[in-house]
Amino acid sequence: MLEAAKVTKYFGGMAAVSNVDFSVSQGEIVGLIGPNGAGKTTLFNLISGALPLSSGEIRFKGRKISGLKPHQICRMGVARTFQLVKVFGNMPVLQNVMLGSLFGREHTVSPAEAVREAREALEFVGLAEYINAPAKDLIVGNQKRLEMARAIATKPELLLLDELMAGLNATEVSEAIDDVKKLRDRGITIIMIEHVMKAIMSVCDRIIVLHHGEKIAEGTPQEIAASSKVIEVYLGE
């Protein structure tokens, strides 16, 4: 579904992501891990079109998406959330999600339909009771859910989750894990950046490890947990 070939991004002289190849197939949950500064979020920014590639190519469903604008990539079916939540704080929760329905598709959606879809998405993430509250009044955990609902409203086939679970407590983490599984059951393919190992190990079908912008390992959670190279990166020699 998503193929990345020799993806490279330079910031000045420094390679934030260099020569990364990977592919994701339909229905998978892929984890993206690595120490701070490994280039995980940069890789997300390259996929979603927030940043242009320095070189390489990214294809989604066989069509080249590198070089397109974020809104075009979104309308093709790639949605994302942000590491630091970016909800529209002064807007009611419902409107936040409606925007996803109204703008995130190839075809136009009527306002009534957008309201219905937004309600459905909010119900799905468990925010049904807050629909009229300004988004800024939600606690961080719920703001993250709101971002997820807004992304779902664009009807994505591929969803990029950037540290969904950072800052959540243990209960919220297990709820978030359930949410991710439910998303997969809806047929949405997921790539997630995560530092919460419990989450990564329990939901991911496959894990990609980045270090200094390079892919150093890839495999099932068991293989990654046993990999000496990964342990070395995380814990030192």
Next chain:
Amino acid sequence: MNKVAFTSRNLYLQVLLILVLILLVALPFYTSAYNIMLLCNILMYIIITVSWVLFSGPTGYISLASAAFFGVGIYTSAVLGQSLPLPLVIIIGGLFSFFLALLVGVITLRLRGMYFSIFTFGLVELVKHFLLWWEITKTNTRGRFVILVNYIHVFYIMLAIFLVLLLIAYLIRRSKYGLALQSIGEYEEAAAHIGINVTLLKVVTFAVSSFFIGTVGAVMATRWTYIDPVIAFDPFYSFMPVLMAIFGGMGQLYGPVIGAAIFAYLEEALITRFPYHYMLIFGIIMVVSILYLPEGLIGLLQKLWKIINSGRLAVYREKRQKRGTGREQENA
């Protein structure tokens, strides 16, 4: 309960608007020429301010280019006024501003915050000095005379532009594009990632807002007999809409309308009555309103409305009721 209160308030507002409109249309029949001209001036400020808020309000891109678009309208009127009928001149003036804004928007709307403001301000100077250079080196003239138009015509044209602008501003606010503009103001990156074509939306809205400023320039030019680049591209017209919008409050559509109306009237009243201290008083009002009215006049009104509707009035009613029942018992 809240919903009922809200809709009945809207109804009052609509009736009030229609009454004001009838009053305005009938105005030339019962008031002096001075008042009509004063009203033209007020309408001019209202239109420029509402146009400015149309784009800068929700997106938070503070444009200081209003004077450039206003001046383009003025110059269009000065150059074409002799050969073309006024309505056509006005539309052409608007279109020139529209296309200038499109061009500028494409180049500059990737700039954010202060950089955008400074660039737009630079635009005013750029166009002014370009015209000065053109007049000195190419046409060997300085300034132009403008064909005068009956002030009552000017008034009706201004009123028409105002109504069209109000309608368009209202429709944009209510549409999904209004919501999208607001989302751009909050997190542009997130807006782009949920499928909003942020660049296109920003540029088009900027151009539409500039169109109206251009038309007003084209009409108002006929109030002045002589214009030159320095008069037409006065940076004053870049700052006034910003101040008026802040003064009125940008949360609601009628905020900038009321803000601009009061401000413009105040300006006129102060100039005529306190010509020597006018700027001083003006400055004090501005400072006070920024310090104590962060949401503008409208924010203040809304706060008062809330207080009247809830807490204090309820307490007051309760007290009266108690006193009332007390008296009734006495009477009994």
